[in-house]
Amino acid sequence: MNNEARCVWLYAVTPGGAGPPREAATDEHGVGGGRVRAVRAAGLTAIVGDVREGEFGQAALRRNLEDLDWLERTARAHHAVIEAMAVQGPVVPMRLATVCSSDDSVADTLRQRADDLREALSRITGRREWGAKAYAAAEPADPGAGAAGPPGDQEPAARRPGTAYLQRRRAQLTSRTNARQEAMAGAQAIHAELSRLSVAARLYPPQTPGLAEQPEPMVLNAAYLVADERADQFAAAVNDLTGRHRSVRLGLTGPWPAYSFVGGPDTDKERR
């Protein structure tokens, strides 16, 4: 094609017999616009694609990862291939920006990490990842004007406007704090219940309000590995929890390829 140096992008690892995702869906739509293909070794198949070193080599990666548009494009392309693989069978995703120098080094990696990778494959087979996000419910418009004063305070507030203001303000803050505490407690209860229905759970840090496109503070950002036969039960539980915990707004995402549960023992729920 041309003389430009190439390196090899790793998307995922699948069991030995699996091929690259079937045509059209990902052809020419891989990371960097490249075709997706398979590298086989140690009874495993790595799903890979060629990328230009000028864009995906170490120095370029460092620069490009700072660019949110590039990051988004790359993350979506990476995900699209993994998602297409997940439709066909079990798939262990690689972290974004795993780049090898050649097919030989991909094969070496498969051989060196064969035990880990096989273990990860068996952990996620027949299971999918679901995401749950909970936000503190929007604050009540009026935080109870009547209940504002501290108990035993008989002073007519109207005669001391400064005091009345402080009382209102304190009541407002108290109500906000209570709402937040209630939401946190709700999130804990939800997490406990969803963990019970899943094989493993992983907590992510809350997304910052600006990024999460939600004005309310996030109180739960978790991923759950759920057996396929329990998926309906899991969804029903989310529905039920939504009704029971009015202090939070709960949302479900997925199913996802098991990104959150292939990284080793630290993703097990025992380690929380």
Next chain:
Amino acid sequence: VTELSPVVADQRIALVDLLDRVLAGGVVIAGEVTLSIAEVDLVTVSLRALVTSVSALIDTGEQNR
């Protein structure tokens, strides 16, 4: 709002949810065979990208007001 049905193919996944997973999940391959950026490094880099870009958006918004 709870979505009980699986995310439909043409519905765009929220970028933040995707970045949580592709940057902090997945198998990490480290070693001389790869050009991959180290775990901590990568997360720092991308978070900086996100924070920078979001604050840039906010700045632009305020200037337009």
